[in-house]
Amino acid sequence: MDTLIATAHYAIAADRRDPLRHFRDRFVFGEEPMLYMDGNSLGRLPKVTIGLLHDAIEEQWGRRLIRGWNEGWYTLSRRLGAKVATIIGARPHEVVVCDSTSVNLFKLVEAAGRTVAAAPTDFPSDLYVVRDRQSTNGELRLVNAVDFRSGTLADFDRGGFELWDLSHAVGVLPLDLTRRRVALAVGCTYKYLNGGPGAPAFLYVREDLQNQLANPIRGWFGHARPFDFAPDYEPAPGIDRFLVGTPPVLSLLAMEPGLDLTIEAGIPALRAKSIALTEYMIALHDELLAPFATEVVTPRDPALRGSHVSIRHPEAWRITRALIEQHQVIPDFRAPDLIRFGLAPIYTSFEEVRDAIVRLRAVLKSRSYLAFSAEREGVT
Amino acid sequence: MDTLIATAHYAIAADRRDPLRHFRDRFVFGEEPMLYMDGNSLGRLPKVTIGLLHDAIEEQWGRRLIRGWNEGWYTLSRRLGAKVATIIGARPHEVVVCDSTSVNLFKLVEAAGRTVAAAPTDFPSDLYVVRDRQSTNGELRLVNAVDFRSGTLADFDRGGFELWDLSHAVGVLPLDLTRRRVALAVGCTYKYLNGGPGAPAFLYVREDLQNQLANPIRGWFGHARPFDFAPDYEPAPGIDRFLVGTPPVLSLLAMEPGLDLTIEAGIPALRAKSIALTEYMIALHDELLAPFATEVVTPRDPALRGSHVSIRHPEAWRITRALIEQHQVIPDFRAPDLIRFGLAPIYTSFEEVRDAIVRLRAVLKSRSYLAFSAEREGVT
Numbered sequence: 152m153d154t155l156i157a158t159a160h161y162a163i164a165a166d167r168r169d170p171l172r173h174f175r176d177r178f179v180f181g182e183e184p185m186l187y188m189d190g191n192s193l194g195r196l197p198k199v200t201i202g203l204l205h206d207a208i209e210e211q212w213g214r215r216l217i218r219g220w221n222e223g224w225y226t227l228s229r230r231l232g233a234k235v236a237t238i239i240g241a242r243p244h245e246v247v248v249c250d251s252t253s254v255n256l257f258k259l260v261e262a263a264g265r266t267v268a269a270a271p272t273d274f275p276s277d278l279y280v281v282r283d284r285q286s287t288n289g290e291l292r293l294v295n296a297v298d299f300r301s302g303t304l305a306d307f308d309r310g311g312f313e314l315w316d317l318s319h320a321v322g323v324l325p326l327d328l329t330r331r332r333v334a335l336a337v338g339c340t341y342k343y344l345n346g347g348p349g350a351p352a353f354l355y356v357r358e359d360l361q362n363q364l365a366n367p368i369r370g371w372f373g374h375a376r377p378f379d380f381a382p383d384y385e386p387a388p389g390i391d392r393f394l395v396g397t398p399p400v401l402s403l404l405a406m407e408p409g410l411d412l413t414i415e416a417g418i419p420a421l422r423a424k425s426i427a428l429t430e431y432m433i434a435l436h437d438e439l440l441a442p443f444a445t446e447v448v449t450p451r452d453p454a455l456r457g458s459h460v461s462i463r464h465p466e467a468w469r470i471t472r473a474l475i476e477q478h479q480v481i482p483d484f485r486a487p488d489l490i491r492f493g494l495a496p497i498y499t500s501f502e503e504v505r506d507a508i509v510r511l512r513a514v515l516k517s518r519s520y521l522a523f524s525a526e527r528e529g530v531t
Numbered sequence: 532m533d534t535l536i537a538t539a540h541y542a543i544a545a546d547r548r549d550p551l552r553h554f555r556d557r558f559v560f561g562e563e564p565m566l567y568m569d570g571n572s573l574g575r576l577p578k579v580t581i582g583l584l585h586d587a588i589e590e591q592w593g594r595r596l597i598r599g600w601n602e603g604w605y606t607l608s609r610r611l612g613a614k615v616a617t618i619i620g621a622r623p624h625e626v627v628v629c630d631s632t633s634v635n636l637f638k639l640v641e642a643a644g645r646t647v648a649a650a651p652t653d654f655p656s657d658l659y660v661v662r663d664r665q666s667t668n669g670e671l672r673l674v675n676a677v678d679f680r681s682g683t684l685a686d687f688d689r690g691g692f693e694l695w696d697l698s699h700a701v702g703v704l705p706l707d708l709t710r711r712r713v714a715l716a717v718g719c720t721y722k723y724l725n726g727g728p729g730a731p732a733f734l735y736v737r738e739d740l741q742n743q744l745a746n747p748i749r750g751w752f753g754h755a756r757p758f759d760f761a762p763d764y765e766p767a768p769g770i771d772r773f774l775v776g777t778p779p780v781l782s783l784l785a786m787e788p789g790l791d792l793t794i795e796a797g798i799p800a801l802r803a804k805s806i807a808l809t810e811y812m813i814a815l816h817d818e819l820l821a822p823f824a825t826e827v828v829t830p831r832d833p834a835l836r837g838s839h840v841s842i843r844h845p846e847a848w849r850i851t852r853a854l855i856e857q858h859q860v861i862p863d864f865r866a867p868d869l870i871r872f873g874l875a876p877i878y879t880s881f882e883e884v885r886d887a888i889v890r891l892r893a894v895l896k897s898r899s900y901l902a903f904s905a906e907r908e909g910v911t
Contacts, residue, residue, distance in 0.1 A: 181594030189597045196593040208584055208785075212728055213576040214561030217569045217861060219728060251776025253750030254634060271762055276751035276776070279764035341777070348592055348599060348780035370633030371656035380866060382651055384659035396631025396656070397721070400728035402779035405588075481597060486760060 154438050156431070157505065165431070165501035171424050174416055178345070178498045185479045186507045190495030191319060191459050192483055194345030197408040207404040219400070227403045228372070228394055234410040235353045238344070238418065239317060239336070240327035245355050248340065248403065249372075249394050252318060252352040255337040256280045258393055259314055259354065261367035263335065265290040267314075274299050277316055291334075296320035297457035300485050302429075302449040304457060307331060318342060321353075322413050323425045323458040323496060334360060343458065343495055345409030350402050354393050361389050370395035416497055424496035425458040428504055432460045432492060435508040443515040448489065459493045461485070462511075466520055468527055470511070473520035478510040486527075534818050536811070537885065545811070545881035551804050554796055558725070558878045565859040566887045570875030571699060571839050572863055574725030577788040587784040599780070607783045608752070608774055614790040615733045618724070618798065619697060619716070620707035625735050628720065628783065629752075629774050632698060632732040635717040636660045638773055639694055639734065641747035643715065645670040647694075654679050657696055671714075676700035677837035680865050682809075682829040684837060687711060698722060701733075702793050703805045703838040703876060714740060723838065723875055725789030730782050734773050741769050750775030796877055804876035805838040808884055812840045812872060815888040823895040828869065839873045841865065842891075848907055849900040850891070857899055858890040866907075 155161055166172055178195040187195065211219045223230075233243035249255070257280050260267060267281040268289030278285075281293055291312050294305045297319035304324075305315075308331065315336040320326060322343030328336060336355040340346035356364060365386060371377040372394035375385040386392040413421070433447050446463040450456045464470055471484040483491040492507060514520055535541055546552055559576040567575065591599045603610075613623035629635070637660050640647060647661040648669030658665075661673055671692050674685045677699035684704075685695075688711065695716040700706060702723030708716060716735040720726035736744060745766060751757040752774035755765040766772040793801070813827050826843045830836045844850055851864040863871040872887060894900055 179589070179593040187596060193592075193597045193599075195596065196588065201588055201593075204584065204588055204781075208576065208581055209559070212573075213559040213581075216567060216575065217573045217863075219573075224728060250630070250634065251750065251778070253776035254630065254748060257748045257775075275760045275762055276754075276757075278762055279749035279751070279754065282749065282764060339777075348604060349777045349783075350781075351779055352776070368634060368637045369659035369662065370631065371659065374656075374659065377656075378866075380655045382655055382658055384662060395637075396633035396732070397719075397729045398631070399731055399779040399782035401584075401730075401785050402782040403729075405781050483597075486758075 162505035188492040191493030255354040262364040269293040346406035428494040469520040472523040542882040542885035568872040571873030635734040642744035649673040726786035808874040852903040853900040
């Protein structure tokens, strides 16, 4: 290797100094030497989730059956919500976990009943949801906390009546929703929170707004007394009114260990490591990829970025294929020309970051990506 | 016992003649002698689901990680939908599995954009969803295929523009949606389909209506090309447009064995056994409970009922508590005065039906239910 920072020795030493290094052992690592850089699309499986789901299936569903609802399932959305609240700096009764991010966004936008200001760079699916209410001078501002392409942070302290999508931020950044007086928020749990594939999303409503807003989808879990089976809808007081139907219990139960690990590691330590990892990747890019037509589109000021690094190259699609299929590096391709490396601080090592850039250099140098079709396929 | 039909011998002989008796062995039975009569609230765990979820967690999530989306997850909603279609007599491309029943009902009611005629006896949560559009002369009729209290079937052949809630019917009745030209339908998969606690619901739209209707919740899974991340929403052609966000994969995967077992057993055989079980329970009621103040509110004509039997008694709440806590019989209480016995034909035996009524008689005779508080608590 060319320089000190690009040596395996340097990376190994950085890992040895990492105060979070032991958290890596709490996750399943299967087919090494795979370098998984897609924890911002689907986080790794916590080891403890395996036994917990075994119990959920065989004992809770298999043996307790319907009694499971009285033995913990019924309050799961709130119990998990309180844990997410800890992670995003909100109060425990301000968050519930339920439905998908899009459904939750729809509920909050319709509940707010205002025009929405959104940026063309916001997550496309968010734009689909708010479309009918969109207006340049919207009274409610949609804020994507971290840009899903470049990793750029939103202006967190602009203020006003805002609805934040925290999907690419939760678990890696101090969000301080209460301190910032954020009105509304939604976000994914299957990315940095390691909640499992398609794990239900969370929904936050600031305490003073909860009883002023009505859920546009009135379901029995949002009712004040669901099991009275009363003919009239009476919204539950507080955050519960934003629930709708019976939640997918197995997917909810699978989520808890990921939240617990995040809380145990702590956001300050996760943020510090996230900065160190992204800083290291950018430095390696500059050192090792200088001869090639790549460009880091993620901000170089760590105060302005989240936990992924996006590298631009006109052949990004084919390079991503080559990384996955020839080199066991798994980043994400984002159209039209980005290779996106998600660096989940809870389990990603400096050695992995170093090896990923070394393998990317090998692909660029050998032009092995030319063996792949330029035709895009697949879904992720 | 008083009469021939109330003898254990009679019940055992009926089980021996039951052509579906071997399906019982395909489900987990834990703490016998529990008599589980609540398969219409939460169906039992198929044995094969255990291994399948083990693979879903350890292999698919744990080792394949994000690649799982290209290896089956992305098409799960449609693949499971096609299986539900087989069960409800629809075409494979007319059904998807996603979200909760309430969210799906909301999507279809808003997509139809018509006034809705609903009955006060419809499932309360359905009434909450349709409330804003409700009208006595509604252009869209909401039909609860099986009344959740009494078990009475709806008039299946009335026709018109209808939205059916099949929650208490799917898996135990021939529904023939295509033959009946039903326009729209939704339903649960965690009851007679044994899909697991809170398993996502299904949504059916008749082929000719699909491209005329717009999903009010525009999410990326309903987009024609979700992974283009295009700024504009373009609804997918066909049934896919009714999808919204990323679905809870573990809960979806858990559902498949229940659907497969239902298809394997076949609706005609399940319906025949369901009639035999409910007929037997009503006959036992008449034979054994004559001295007590009970009344079967479920229709006595099998052509008019689904697969549960509801028995009315002024002390239904306390009797249900006594059955559960003293006699290991698990029915459902439905306010104000019903004890509801769900008889899932795929795993319920005649012996269980007989024993449940024998134990109910013991409770009524001893008045042991007076030991329980009349104050209702718990959630199910």
